[in-house]
Amino acid sequence: MKKQKGKLAGLQKRKAISGYLFISPFIIGFLMFMVKPLCQSFYMSFCTVELGSGIFNEIWIGLENFVEAFTIDPDYNRLLVEEFTRMMAYSLGIIVFSFFVSLILNQEFKGRAMVRAIFFLPVILSSGVIIGLETDNQLMDTLAQTIEMTTENVSITDALEEVLRTAGVGVRAFEEVFELIDNIYDVAIASGIQIIIFLSGLQTIPSSMYEAASIEGCTKWESLWKITFPMISSLFLVNWIYTVIDFCMRSDNGVIEKIQTVMLDQMNYGLASAMSWIYFIIVLAFVGLTSFFISKGVYYYD
Amino acid sequence: MTKSKTKKTAFSDFKERNQKSGGYLLKKKIMGGGVSICRALLLFGMCFLILQPILNKISVSFMTEEDLYNPVVISIPQNFTTENYKIAADILNYKEALVNSLFTSLTIAVLQIAVCTLVGYGFARFKFPFKSFWFACVILVILVPPQTISSSLHLHFRFFDVMGIIQAVKGESLNLRGSALPYYMLSAGCMGLKNGLYIYMIRQFFRNIPEDMEEAAYVDGCGTLKTFVRIMLPQAKPIITSCFLFSFVWQWTDGFYSKMFLGTKPLVSTSLARLVDSLGAYIQRVMGIKTTVSLAYSNCILSTGTLMIIVPLIILYLFAQRTFVESISSTGIKM
Structure with missing residues (x-):
């Protein structure tokens, strides 16, 4: 023994x-x-870094870099606020969009394989340098303008926006939604991975659950809220974290661009470190806080 | 004759069944049809939304400069030309960049996935002290934006040293910047582009494989490594393929690490990012006079360049599409 x-x-x-x-x-x-x-890099954010031949010196200057980032640098505050509000609106949009699309893609219909292939194409197209080039393509903008002019403003979205604006309730919230809808391409192209994750979750739900529910007289709408939603609620958490992080690390993000220029062009390593640490801590705090609240609503089946 | 008869009977049969069900069958049929029509419209719209920029780029890439300014020409070029491709290929240094990118992406993807598979398997199957601590570290790696540590990595490799050994031998620390070595070292240590994510995905996949096979192998006298190679690896093919594809594609288009570590080599991603800036210099060199390149034309060349860079990826995607899509969505990621 x-x-x-x-x-x-x-x-x-x-x-x-x-x-x-x-x-x-x-x-x-x-x-x-x-x-x-x-x-x-945490230490460096409190220093100025001097590059010499073969060595580099770090001279302790305390909180000066942080003070400079917040009070002296003309762009940093503005960029932080802008990117942060954009991130929130877009992340919500991406989650809703990808959930909706994955619900559709999970159904049986003809040509599903092809549609799926097209929807996952953004995983390739929206990566790395390509997405940054995509956003400032003026040629496409002028083309779009030409098309808009020739169709003489018969736009359903414009008419709808007008109606909703004149209604006068919650105009600011509507403006955010309008911006999202106008940039639906950005949302669609950023939600490839999220769709995949949701789909994989949807496929693990046993179909017997739906059958039982429908025999008991449950409508499709009810079973969406009572079965689908709780069963994949944990994936909302995963997707939310992934989306926020992905958005914050994209190379066309204003703050990231700012950090890159400060580091590589101005060679100011200390300031760049301070900026990126501020950014990192804000993002981490945001992710931690939101995922804490989301995880309260997550339902675990087993 | 018989055909119409069967049709008629089918119809009357349907009518009869409909009556029996009290109109429910007809209602259900109509509902089903309506839903699928709505779905088809919606999906068509969204697929068009995703494909439209590519189609647009294709049509623009065949246009001459005057077509770009012609408001009548929208998608079909009036003066068909392939000149744009020649210019873009020249500026991008296409052949060399393609070979370089292919080599770098391939080697890095192989290295990263090999290491991540090992680590993922270790996390999925073994119990050891501080396991949850190390896994928390993996999550941390996913969460830390590479930009946060980029400046100090920069310096780390500028004055590279392993615990003072190199300093002692050569008298000064190594300058590894400008070579691709640091990036291979990063990849071997699972710190490359999105490697935490691969570890996480591979771990989830291994966790879902039943343990019986492994135990049988152990009982039959197979060692740990042999079990891993012979039993577990063949089963993990789908997830390894898709992670490999992710890794390859993201490496191919990555601007951040490429700019930082592989800046001296012409790669497709970095030369694409510089394309517009180099266009002016190129035209000046060819024409011999200093000109400013118009916005429309530089964007046209940019579209052409982007297209040329995406094409290899799309070809790869077409071949691997089934494995990619099906394996990923059958992985069943759970938290």
Whole structure:
């Protein structure tokens, strides 16, 4: 009995060792390329960095970089606020859109494979440098203007917007929605991964649940709210976090661009670190806070 | 004759069944038809929304400069030309950049996925002390924007040293900037582009595979590594393929890491980002006179360049589309 127990501990130990061996690349990489730079950049945000030949000096100047970022730099505050409001509106839009699309794509219809392929195309098209180039393409804007002029303002969305504006209730909220709808392309192109995640969740819901519900007299609308929604509520959390992070790290993000110019063009490493730490902490706080509230509403089936 | 007869009987049969169900059947049929028509319209609209920019780019890329200013010409060029492709290829240094990008993306994707699979498997299957701590670190890696640490990584590789060993041997620290080595080191340590996400996805996939097969292999005397290679890897093919595709594609279009570590090599992503700036210099060189390039024309060249860079990806996507889409959506990611 005692011998057996000892053997088990040996097996567990062996398993633990091989587990560590398996994740050792991550541990080494994490310690070398994440912890050290993270600490260093945190330290650097309190310093001015002077580059010399073969060495670099860090001179402690306290909170000066942070003060400069907030009070002296002309763009930083404005960019932070702008990007933050944009991020909130867009993230909400992306979540709603991708949930809606994945509901449709989960149904059976002809040509589903093709439609799915088209909807996942943005995963390729919206990555890296391409998305940044896409947004400031004036040629497309002029083309769109020409088309708009030739059709002489018969636009359903314009008419609808006009009606809603004259209604006069919640105009500011409507303005955000209008902006989202006008930029529906941006929303569609940013929601490839989210659609995939929602779809994968929808496919794990057993169809027997829906059958049972419909036999009991549940309508489709009710089963959407009573079955689908709770069953994939955990994926809302995943998607929300992913969307916010993805939006904040996109290369056409104003704050990121600002940090890049400060670092690479002005060679001001200290200020760049301070800026990115402020940004990182704000984003992290936002993600933490919102996911705390979302996770309260998440329902776990098992 | 018989055909119409069967049709008629089918119709009367339907009528009869409809009457029996008290009009429910007809109502349901009409509802179903209405829903599918609405769905088709909606999906057509959204697919068009996604495809339209690509179609637009294709048509613009074949236009001459005068077509761009002609308000009548919208999608079909009046003067068909392939000149834009030649110019874009020249500026992008297309062949060299393509070969470079292909090599870099391929090697980096292979390296990243190999390492991430190992780590993901380690997290999914083994129990060891501080496991949840290390997994929290993976989540941290997903959350930290690379921009936050970019400045200090920059310096880290500018004055590279491993615990003072190199300093002791060579007298000074290594300058690794300008070579691709740092990026390979980052990839080998799971700190490349979105590597935390791959680890997370692969871990989820391994967790869903039943443990029986592994246990059988252990009982039969298979070692840990052998079990992993022989038993688990073949089962994880779908997730590895899709992660590989993600990695390849994101590396292909990535501007951030490429600009930081691989800046000296002509890559498609970095040269595309510089395309508009280099266009002026190029035209000046060819024409011999200093001119300002019009906005429309530079955008036209930009569209052409973007198209040329997306094309390899689209070809890849067409081939791998089924594995990509189906495997991802059958992974069943759970939190």
